[in-house]
Amino acid sequence: MNTHISDKASQAPHGRFTDRLVAEAVRLHEDRAGRVIDETSAWQAGRDAGGDLEHRVLVRAGATRLGGQVRESLGGARTLAGWLLILILLLTGLSGMAAAGAALAAPLVAGSSQINILWALGSLLGVQLLMLLLWAMFMLVRPRGGGGLLGQGVLGLGGGLARRMVRGQAPVLAIRALLQLMSRNGLGRWSAGTLTHLIWAAFTAGALLMCLWALSVRQYDFIWGTTLLAEDHFVALITALGLLPGWLGLPMPDEALIRASRLGVTEDALGRVQWSSWLLGSLLFYGLLPRLGLGLWCALMARRARRRLRLDLASPGYARLAPRLLPNSQRLGVVDPPPLSLLLPPEPPRHRERHGGATLALLGYELEQANEHWIQHHKHPAWIPLGQVDDRHTRRDVLAAAQALQPPPAVVVVVCSLARTPDRSTEGFLTDLRTRTRAPVWLLLDQQDMARARGIDPRARRTAWEQLAERTGVDRLLPERPTDEDRAAAEILEAAFAASEDATP
């Protein structure tokens, strides 16, 4: 049993991102409409789904009619977004080619075939290295809003476009839900980051292709020059940049070649292969690969964020579903029904009137603070104490004493506490008492103040005692009427006893 339960707990089903998106869309709709969608089949599906609250919420949202529409519209939106992405990547690839083309065509236009290599590299990588720096800064400084300007821009543009272009309730809801989810958990940041890097990678790839093409079919002379800086710095820089591509076996310019290529050192241009592979290698290693790597990383992070994404179940829109989706208990119904034919209540015993006798037999039944109770201390010579009933032994004794009392008393008075709930045990005692004696049996309800102090409603409690008195044939219930004042029970009894004495013929 144990393993079974824990297994099931660990396997709590986790819905996919789409399911959460649908649930979010349904919630947004309900939030704006101000009430929940009341589809019986959807509620039922949610309840039957089992598992934790989130799973039930997801299933229920998916089972609503609106949820189905949202899911359908998502399919179309996804294809559209895919085409849009391809289009954007193509466009940026082309613009990368254009940039490279421009960088390499400039010397030709000027009527020369000399390329200033650092100038060319700077024009192809400079901007995007700067942007990379900016991106990193945004990620570090504004962790909630970062993600790259381009990516954010594309996301925003997509959202804005979609909002303007999309018609119909379900697609609009889907987009709003997507934007909501994107704003949580860093998901938007990582998605935007992925897009940013992909776009720059496309740009660099375009540039790389263009360079490859241009360097293949045209002939350039590679030179460099400086006015302000020392030559050694340049040599070190170029060698350092060439280290990585060099490890991969691309031919790189050595120090002699670098020094020889300086503007104006020799007439003949040298090492065209080395220089072009240096340029291409730099583009690859400092432009394309970092972007691809970062893009992959961002994509992984976005995936992780998407997997970790849970609905905010404490938000009012979801919390209000809980009572209907996740019952805390299930009633099993009556397993042992009450007896079908209730025994007919026996004929109520005949009423007794007081016949002679001058004494009153007094007994207490399950009283509180029995030892300090007034029936222990009263000073009436005509009131004969029979003791107090607390458990079944005292009960037996008291019954025997009541039966054996000589001469028979005029009245037997049972003092009960209003703080007690009358039960069948009391009922049995009163019936017994009445069969064993001939005198009328009175019931005196005492300790009303105690009952009230405990928050018991004295009137309701008295009603229960009245019913008991009726069933057992108690001849008189004192006090006669329910009162709100807590009168001393002894006085009530005294007055009632005196009155009944007067009435006796």
Add this chain to the structure above:
Amino acid sequence: MTSILEVAVVGHTNTGKTSLLRTLSRDTEFGEVRDAPATTRHVEGTQLLVDGEPLMTLYDTPGLEDASGILDWLDETGGGRQARGDDLERFLESPDAAGRFDQETKVLRQLRASQVGLYVIDAREPVLGKYRDELTVLGLCARPLLPVLNFVAGPHNRAQEWRDALARLGLHAVITFDSVVYDLQGELRLYEKLRSLLDPWRIPLERLMQAREREAHWLRQAAAETVADMLIDVAACVMVVEGGGRHDTEKAMETLQDRVREREQACVDALLNLFRFRPSDYLGERLPLEDGQWGLDLFTPEALRHYGLRTGEGAAVGGAMGMAVDVMALGTTLGAGTAVGAAAGALLGNTLDLGRRLMHRMQGHRELRVNNNTLRLLALRQCQLVQALIHRGHGADQALQLDAPTDDTWRKGSLPKPVQKARLYPEWSRLNSDATGTESRARAQALDALTLLLSGDADTP
């Protein structure tokens, strides 16, 4: 073992067995509860579910009323020796068991079919002989018994007396758990004691405890967020009054009051639903709002005074109308209704809003919004309701009444920052017709901050 732990809830009549079941199962509709003997005459079961999986079955039984009678019966038929387990067998098969002892028989049979019994005691009662007799009879069933002292939250209880008496009978593990005044720790202790009595069911009981704790935490969160959402809606609510006539102002004010009242009611409904109570569980202040007899209405100066709030002297336009509002006129606006610092700061970055207001001003429009004291009152009332619901057992039968709050957090000082901020963003409020910002990130952040603040309040007892 594939069975579910079965627990019989037994006890004298009218000690709150059904109430206890209601509270443990969070089911206000289970069985029938009355302050009368023998309200429950049958055995009824309910299963406690965690994530839809039953972990424990509780059985509500009729009250024991005549245990002494059973002992007498056993004495008479058993020849005077001490009653034993097989005597119980003899009793259960006798015609008397189905006849005059029908209720008791049901209890005993159910206890024997269960693994453990919860013996519910009305702790306000003295330890009478009949209760000792009940424990003797129940003891014949040879099942562990866990006494549960009910109604211990009031001042008139005799928990200590009961503990002593139970200890003398060999029952040392005693639980205090009030079925009307709910206490999470009490419920956890109950399951903990059961766990120590019933080792084979250790794992489901632990799961149950974890689930209860998780659920309580979630409830606090969700309740705080529900209240925070309402507060932001109300704080951001603005009515633009076209034209400066007194009639227009009055009409707008009425609309505003109605909207705020409706929003508060929606919040109350949501909270009751969240805690799984019936709408009738908080009638006291519901009806007066509904049928127009405003006993403790939001906007009366009396209500504000009741909560110990000072009504702003200058801000009251409609003292007679029962509501103090800020009539927002630019120039005096920034100081009057909203907190100065926040307003100035936010307005600087809010030139669009400023422009819109200027336009309104030039067209002779004025803006009407709920004043600070109303916000304080709303926050106080709802926080108090949340507290009351957290501590209300599902066995409680009487509708909830709220006293004057003792908590000073909302009465003094300036309003919390998120509320002040909401003042300046009409688009955040669902009460405004052009609520475009209900899904904005800024509102979500303000909501989170306010929720944190409120749930922090809720954690202090």
